[in-house]
Amino acid sequence: MGAQKKGATARVSEDPEELARHPLQAILLADSFTTKFRPITLERPKVLLPLVNIPMINYTLAWLESAGVEEVFVFCCAHSKQVIDYLESSEWSSQPNFSVTTIESHNSISAGDALRLIYERNVIHGDFVLISGDTVSNMSLTQALQEHKDRRKKDANAIMTMVVKQSKPSPITQQSRLGTDELFMAINPVTKQLLYYEDKAEYSKGFISLDKTLIADNPSVILHNDKQDCYIDICSQEVLSLFTDNFDYQHLRRHFVKGLLVDDIMGYKIFTHEIHSSYAARIDNFRSYDTISKDIIQRWTYPFVPDVLCGSSAIKVERQGTYRASERCTIGSNVTIEGSYIWNNVTIEDGCQLRNAIVCDGVILKSGAVLQPGVILSFKVVVGQQFVVPAYSKVSLLQQPTQQDSDEELEYADSTSGTGELRSDKLNGDIAPDLSEIASELGTGGVGYIWKVFEGAYDEEWRHSVAPIPTDKLVKLMLDRDEDEELLTQDGNIISASGELKTDSDGNGSEDDDNEDSRDDYVSFEKEVEATFLRAVHENVKVDLAVLEVNALRLSYNMASVDCGGAIFYSMMKLAVESPHNSASELHRNAADIVTTWQKLLKSFLHDIDEEIEVILKFEEMCLESAKEFAALFPQILHLLYDKEILQEDAILRWADEKEGADESDKVFLKRSEKFIQWLREAEEEEEEEDE
């Protein structure tokens, strides 16, 4: 199709001048400096783990290449040799117009260290793209880059543009579909400046606090909880020097971004660029591994899908969109595999059951083995016959390193993984003598250690696991949330003064105020009705018009006509109380006057007995609370209403019947009007007798 060409040319044509001056560079961190993918990452770097059969780093590099980046510096740390070997043997080393340079380091323990090292090498000469090797995207950089450059021209302090994407977090688990925690960002909607970034909000508190100056300085601020951080940043050179100046910066987001936002160093600013139709996501944990794999299979990342990326015909999209891959796996008969990831050279014997597990290269499952949801089997593990691997357990040939650091994010990746490699060699060597020793852990004939889960961490395990969140967990969370809501509702009255901000800032959002809202609504509705009624009285508005007005109010507040009757009666009685009177009889006369004048109004909202009973109850409530003067007059007023045919005798009798069973304290008014009710009953009987 001729017309299809347009899209292609538009994508390719980037500003030639800009590119000519600085070839676009990128820093790719081939190490995430976390432990989330352990134990697999002890043996193989995360960026080389297969994602839909292709090492993750390929997705990142392919994207960078197509986005017009010409020079990529791959920073390798843990297992650097594997990464370098891979890159050298891959197609990436021989691309025209796209050079991949590796930078090796053995003592970097964080992204901060990596950037400091790159700064020392002095290889970055202009704006660059900072990305980690586990990011999958198909966005076009052109626009984001242009925005970044334009901003730089106007304001030299705009040093970084962060790519964000809309993604609604789950209201129940408060985590995104990628398994990361809900992220709060405050963004100036006009300039797109990032003002606040919090990825570890404390939900127990139920609110987040913003700096007052933030609102004072910006004419408008939008607080988002539905944005996902894509971990693709367009940075200026200053970013590198900032890392060098602040040698305590380790984590890109937690330290650097927050540091810039909070400390306001030299007025540096961070901006955001939101992508809509294109895809970008980072594999942060096993859950996102699962999610992104499925996104890729559903082709959200097109054209970075396996059949396109993989040059050989190993993977092909066949008809009906099924992928077929040659994996050299042996799978026995009667095996159930559900939602699992099985890598190369895996042997699964007869009768095994796998549910939502990750099974690495070379694993052997002996017959009848069962993997419960969320299990991770690292390289070459052997699971014994009939052995059931408990849910969420991680199994590896390597023993679990003792945890040195409580901060899971800041792992000293290199030191531990280095020893890990050594140990693995040793282990492979004398696996035979060890066998009997290890066997007990994984059933007969099993090889491998089941890693212990640290106290407290277990609760969190399901959040990041490959397995979907079990339903009972969801139910439990839902219940917890409901409880939270109740708590919130109690606090609600105090906080609701700050109304608008709260609904935005609070992750739990507007719904949780529903209960309280409806009560609030009723109070204000009652006030409105009263005002309308008073106006009607003072301005002699016709009854018909008053009915109309009250009806309009009823609709706008979404109230039932029951509420109207109560509200009108309340206003009438209030008027009676408030008009000057000296004695109870005078009050009675007042009330009688008002009721007589406005009986038609009241009557038009009392269609059935229930509504009439409601009026009596309302009256009772008034007598107890707001207008105690009426307490004495209760039976008289009741009689008056009966006389005026506002209340039918059925309604009064039923009210009486209902009250019969109530507490003594509730029966006060019933007792007072006993005579009247007695009279009513007798009248009824007489009527019946007459009928006979």
Add this chain to the structure above:
Amino acid sequence: MPDTQALVNDFLNKLKKRKIEGSQATAKQTAELLRSVISQTRMPYTNQASALIHSVKAVGERLIAANPVELAVGNVVRRVLHIIREEDLSLTTAAMAGLNLSAESDDEDDTDRDNHPALSAAAIAAASRSTLRPPSLQTLLEDVPDSAAVPHTSSSGGDSEGKSKSADKSSRSRKLKHDVIEAVNELIQDISTCRELIAEQAVEHIHQNEVILTLGSSRTVLEFLCAAKEKKRSFRVFVAEGAPRYQGHLLAKELVTRGLQTTLITDSAVFAMISRVNMVIVGAHAVMANGGVIAPVGLNMVALAAQKHAVPFVVLAGSHKLCPLYPHHPEVLLNELRSPSELLDFGEFSDCLDFGSGIGAPLLHVVNPTFDYVPPKLVSLFITDTGGHNPSYMYRLIADYYSADDLVLERRTASGN
């Protein structure tokens, strides 16, 4: 050699990343690339034709593998192979003829052919073409004696020649390459002018006050319609927007700037409007050997609607879109699934796409295929650069353009890896 290698890699990359869109551009670039491959191929002493075929095939296989959905690549590769075979054949038959006529003077034969090479090559190619396809009534009537004689010489001619006439060989090797490159140049020319050639026929098909319906956007269709407009035909065009890429919007805009009365409708309104339409004119992604059409998604529906109301369904396709394969062929990838983001916004629906809760798979699935298949019985007419053809005539055209030996190109690729 190294720079062709770089060229090939570059082109492979582009194909893989889907950076070249549009059959015509792809076809043209493929042909140009193969031309440089041919010119860089070192010619061996004997059997040059098979050397050329070998090197073209090697590159061609990789190109096809890079983007199996773009059938134009395979088509052009096969046509270039066919050209090599034809030129080789014409040279050998000419040599044989020369041998027969003037067996004593080899030099004269060479000079003779050098004087008017294009003429003789073309003429003999035309004659030998008939030997490559199954005999039809036409060929039987036209040149019975030739077709009987040629096959025998073609099979053994090259080798026996090489042994006996080495001096002739070296000049012929240069000659073969030269002729092949000439012919590939012609092919490139054909590809780039196919739209004009198709558009020239517009007046014969579009008549005064007619209503034409088209779906999506195709440059060929645009030029076809505009050509009719330029010839002072006044007619109206209904454009179905062509979801999900909505290229019909662009086409409508373009048509309006050229002064055509245009109506834009949704794809789903096609059936409602078809009764007012005189002719459906659409572009195609590829035309298969059976006359079936691979076309942008939604066209099958249009074709069915047209059939229901007996409206002619006309497909415009340059000859580079003629694919010698059949749609039931297992190597033919009929479709490409593009990103679902063309259909809906990921962010808006991200909560419906959560894999993390419940059964582990979202209830929402989005599928975005690019192409549709229109069976030949729904197509009334194909208009190619060589004129109008019936769907049932496609295989004849294909026999003109491709040699049967090359059809299996892809099967070898698949089994080779």
